[in-house]
Every structure is written in C-alpha cells, then in structure tokens.
Amino acid sequence: MSTSRKRLSPADREKQILTEAIRFFADQGFDGQTRQLADRIGITQPLLYRYFASKEQLIERVYQEVYVGRWKPEWEELLRDRDIPLEERLLAFYQQYARVVDNREWIRILILAGMKKEELTRRYLSLIRTKLILPICVELRVSLGLPEVGAEDLTPPEIELVWAFHGTFFYRSVRRWVYEMPVEADIDTMVKESVTTFLTGASTTIPRIVGGA
Amino acid sequence: MSTSRKRLSPADREKQILTEAIRFFADQGFDGQTRQLADRIGITQPLLYRYFASKEQLIERVYQEVYVGRWKPEWEELLRDRDIPLEERLLAFYQQYARVVDNREWIRILILAGMKKEELTRRYLSLIRTKLILPICVELRVSLGLPEVGAEDLTPPEIELVWAFHGTFFYRSVRRWVYEMPVEADIDTMVKESVTTFLTGASTTIPRIVGGA
DNA sequence: GCTGGTATTTATCAAACGATAAATACAGGG
DNA sequence: CCCTGTATTTATCGTTTGATAAATACCAGC
Structure with a gap:
C-alpha cells in the first residue's frame, strides 16, 4: 500500500x-x-x-x-430496547448515525446515485423506512402511553413527521459537503437539541394526530 | 409556440x-x-x-x-410581520415555500448544481440564511418573550435548530423527486404538523439554549 | 409571386473518452 | 543469477460529443 x-x-x-x-x-x-x-x-x-x-x-x-459497509445492524435492536428511555435511545442512535451521514463521500455519492440509479437508492430508503422510521413511530406511541400498534396501523402524518426529523441530519450533511457551507454547531450539540426539540414537540402533536383520526 | x-x-x-x-x-x-x-x-x-x-x-x-425567478421578496416581509402570530406566519410562509421546493426541476437542478458549481449554490444558501433562517430565529426569541437581539447575537445551536426545521422540506422533496419514493402525507398536512411540532419543541428548548449561555 | 434576410439544416471537425491488444518490466522461485 | 509468470505500460481503435462553416428553406415585404 x-x-x-x-x-x-x-x-x-x-x-x-x-x-x-x-x-x-x-x-x-x-x-x-x-x-x-x-x-x-x-x-x-x-x-x-x-x-x-x-x-x-x-x-x-x-x-x-459505501452503503452496505456502513450500516450497523445493532441499531435496529438499540431503537427497540424499552429498558432505556426513548430519548436516550434516540440520542445514542443518532449520535452514531449522524456521524455516518456527516461524511463527504457518503452524502455526495448517495445524492449522485439518486440522480442516476434510482433503484439502488430506493432500496436504501426503503431500508431506512422499515428499520428506522416505522420502528421509531411505534416506540413513540408506546413512550407517550398510547396503545401499541403494528407498523401497518401507523398514520401517514405521524410517519411523515418522523421522516422530517430524520431528514434533519441529511440536510445538515448536504449543506456541509455538497454546498460547502459552514455548519453552525457540532454534531453532538445538534443531535442533542434536535432530538429534544422533536420529542418535546411530538409529545404534543402525535397524540392529537392519532387521537383525531 | x-x-x-x-x-x-x-x-x-x-x-x-x-x-x-x-x-x-x-x-x-x-x-x-x-x-x-x-x-x-x-x-x-x-x-x-x-x-x-x-x-x-x-x-x-x-x-x-429556476432560482432567481421563483424567489418571492414578499416572504421576507411576511416573516417579520409581528401583527400576525409567529405560528401563522410560519404556516403561511412554508405553505408557499414548500410548494416551490416540492418540484422536480427545482430540487434536482439545485442538487446537480451543488455537485458542479458550488459558488452558485453557496450564494443561494447564503440568501436563505440571511433572509429566512436568521429572521426566523429573531422572531422566535421575540415570540417566546425573550429580549430582542440582532442577528449577530444569535447562538449557533439555535441557528442550527432552525436550519434543521427548514431542511425538513428539502428532504421531503429529495425523497420524492430524487429518490422517487412515495411521500406519506400531502404538503399542507406536512407543513402544518411540522410547524406545530417545531414551535412546540422550540418553546422549550430555545429558552434553555439561550438562557444557559 | 418574386426576392432578400435569416432561421434552420446538412456536413464535418477535433478533442475527449471508454475500451482492447500487444509489448514491457518487475519480482519471486529455482 | 537467470527465468518465468504476470502486473503494468504503450499504442491505438471506435464512438461520442461539443462546436463550426457552408448550404438550404422558410417567410415577410414589396
């Protein structure tokens, strides 16, 4: 070498x-x-x-x-581990995941791939949906004291809300590595504030969303 | 024609x-x-x-x-109009802005441009920062009853938090138009839930962030 | 309906680019 | 130290692609 x-x-x-x-x-x-x-x-x-x-x-x-190599299967277990408060789980997970995403090669190639080879990136996004977004929705319901449901019973607005939260880290990486802009805060701070803000907000909106249905 | x-x-x-x-x-x-x-x-x-x-x-x-043509200068005034509650301002603004972003040509060309011509997209992101992100931060402080500050006195974490919220709409458009995935909810619903969730969460976290400094 | 200006096409160039075949030179085994 | 296998280079092909110049054909005005 x-x-x-x-x-x-x-x-x-x-x-x-x-x-x-x-x-x-x-x-x-x-x-x-x-x-x-x-x-x-x-x-x-x-x-x-x-x-x-x-x-x-x-x-x-x-x-x-780039993509097969950097996915950690243990994330899926971590997110479901109800011995730990959901906030701690999300903090721990996103502090790892945001570090994978906040990488020049990772984000730029993911974006390039999207423009050329949709089927590859569609598969990756489906993985995120199944293994991250939907489980987080379910855990959110449980954590808020709502009756537990299967992934198929979740409502579109609450799924979209979790997607939006998740996209937060994607966007930060795009700003930094695609548009080459300085980011305002380091990853740990950003993850911490994002998770808390999201959870605080979601505790109010999610019950209304699923209750009003 | x-x-x-x-x-x-x-x-x-x-x-x-x-x-x-x-x-x-x-x-x-x-x-x-x-x-x-x-x-x-x-x-x-x-x-x-x-x-x-x-x-x-x-x-x-x-x-x-694509970019000069679709920016509406009146957005800047709308966001600063304190005769209207901040939540209503954000709802009104993002219901317009999200419609501009949720457009195949707009999002795909913005991303392609970022990969080739960084200086162009850097200028666009600087515009967003100056005309949208920082003003929203200032309005957030006022709306929460905190003392009014100039843009230069804002803290990095609160700016990053608003960037994250803003990126929510970018990510939805990427999922839809770059990765060609179905989105879970229509724009109006998504804007409504995102704004409320963000404002609810931020009312708790922003005072702590700026108070603890 | 002819004519002049010009919008549009035909023909073509030169460089860029992915790919292949033949020639070369490095390194390990005897 | 030589010899053999193969990693690597040199030379080159066929397309593709941005771009230009000359030829053509459309349409307005007299």
Whole structure:
C-alpha cells in the first residue's frame, strides 16, 4: 500500500483502486474520466480495466463499499430496547448515525446515485423506512402511553413527521459537503437539541394526530 | 409556440429551448448530450448554438431561470410581520415555500448544481440564511418573550435548530423527486404538523439554549 | 409571386473518452 | 543469477460529443 512499491498484489491494487475511486467519484461525479482517476492513483488508465471489467462495474462496487459497509445492524435492536428511555435511545442512535451521514463521500455519492440509479437508492430508503422510521413511530406511541400498534396501523402524518426529523441530519450533511457551507454547531450539540426539540414537540402533536383520526 | 410552425422568432425559440433545457437537464444531469436535448425539442443540435454560445452558458441560464425567478421578496416581509402570530406566519410562509421546493426541476437542478458549481449554490444558501433562517430565529426569541437581539447575537445551536426545521422540506422533496419514493402525507398536512411540532419543541428548548449561555 | 434576410439544416471537425491488444518490466522461485 | 509468470505500460481503435462553416428553406415585404 506504500507509494514506493510498483507491483502490488491483485488484492491490494484492487482495494487501492476502489478506495481512490470512492474519493474521486464523490468529487467529480460519475462522469469523471477514467484517465483522471488513474492519474490520481498513479497508475495508467488501462490498468483499471484489468481489475474492473467496465467503468459501470467499478461504480457498482463503489456503491456496495459505501452503503452496505456502513450500516450497523445493532441499531435496529438499540431503537427497540424499552429498558432505556426513548430519548436516550434516540440520542445514542443518532449520535452514531449522524456521524455516518456527516461524511463527504457518503452524502455526495448517495445524492449522485439518486440522480442516476434510482433503484439502488430506493432500496436504501426503503431500508431506512422499515428499520428506522416505522420502528421509531411505534416506540413513540408506546413512550407517550398510547396503545401499541403494528407498523401497518401507523398514520401517514405521524410517519411523515418522523421522516422530517430524520431528514434533519441529511440536510445538515448536504449543506456541509455538497454546498460547502459552514455548519453552525457540532454534531453532538445538534443531535442533542434536535432530538429534544422533536420529542418535546411530538409529545404534543402525535397524540392529537392519532387521537383525531 | 405551437408544434406546427417551423420558423420561430428568436425570442420564442430561445424561450422554448430554455424551458426544455430545464426539464432535460433535471432528468439527465448536466452531462446530458446536446443532441438528445435538440431531439427532445424537435430541432437540430447546431441550432442550439445559434441561441447559446456554449453548453456551459445554456446551463448558466437554466440556473437563473429556476432560482432567481421563483424567489418571492414578499416572504421576507411576511416573516417579520409581528401583527400576525409567529405560528401563522410560519404556516403561511412554508405553505408557499414548500410548494416551490416540492418540484422536480427545482430540487434536482439545485442538487446537480451543488455537485458542479458550488459558488452558485453557496450564494443561494447564503440568501436563505440571511433572509429566512436568521429572521426566523429573531422572531422566535421575540415570540417566546425573550429580549430582542440582532442577528449577530444569535447562538449557533439555535441557528442550527432552525436550519434543521427548514431542511425538513428539502428532504421531503429529495425523497420524492430524487429518490422517487412515495411521500406519506400531502404538503399542507406536512407543513402544518411540522410547524406545530417545531414551535412546540422550540418553546422549550430555545429558552434553555439561550438562557444557559 | 418574386426576392432578400435569416432561421434552420446538412456536413464535418477535433478533442475527449471508454475500451482492447500487444509489448514491457518487475519480482519471486529455482 | 537467470527465468518465468504476470502486473503494468504503450499504442491505438471506435464512438461520442461539443462546436463550426457552408448550404438550404422558410417567410415577410414589396
């Protein structure tokens, strides 16, 4: 992996290309040229094709590396753990999740992928809905002393409300890493204030939303 | 502007090209080919260059058309009008603003522009900060009975909190128009619940944030 | 209905770009 | 130290793509 060695083992070279490709496409977009990518790595352009059959296939691997690799299955358990107050669960979860999202490569590639390959990002958003949004809705109801319901009995407005809360962290990352604007507060502060504000507000609005239905 | 006529006046043709270019680039991204754009309009590709010196310049015009054209200066006055309760002001404003944002071309081109031309989108976000976010922070303080302050005396956490609230509408539009996911509730409902939840939560958290400083 | 101005098209260039095949040079095993 | 396998480079092809120049055809005004 050092810069001096010229011949690398196939495994090392492939990993090196993939790592640099993530940075490169996050910067330049997917229409970045393979020649530029090769320059950045310090290899010749045809060598890329020894390791990846086509540019398209390299991009596919970039997706997998970035999104499959950074999802933590234990989050799903954490959110459901009723031994811990919901506020603490949300704080703990979003302090981890917001750190994953607040990453230049992660957010930029997710956005680029959305513009090109909708089916891939649709799958990712469905995962978020099933594993995060709907469970949080259910836990909210329980935490507010409302009767427990299954995911299918939730109302659209309360789901949308949790989506909105969740999107808060997405938007901060877009401002920072896509629009290159300074953000006003550090992640921990932002998570803390967002979670408290949301929970305080939701304790009032959710009972009205589901009660009035 | 009808499909039958072959020769259009320069003004009409330019407008037609621009309108179609907005749709086209929103769909295909800015690396969409000029030949495809011309096909879609029903003209030949070189004709584009009679009206726009280069592809780059056409894209510049697309930016202007979409962002300069859809900003309503009266929003700034509305938000400051203390004869109306803040909740009503926010409801009225975001019911308009969310409709502008909830538009396929608007959101997709804003995102594409962020990936390519940061300086343009940075200017737009600065506008939002100055004309929307900071004024809302000030009005929030007043509405909560706190002493009035200038924009320069606001604290980072409270600014970040309002950014987060604002981003709510951005994220909904991204889910819908970039990731092509169904949204759970219509705009009016979503605006209503978001504003109430935010204001209810902020009434508790903002005094603590600014009081504890 | 002809004619002149110009909106539009046809033909084409040059550079950019993804991809492939053949040549080369590095490194480990004997 | 040489030799062999293969990682890597050099040379190059075929398209694609933004852009230009010359040819054409539409339409208004006399």
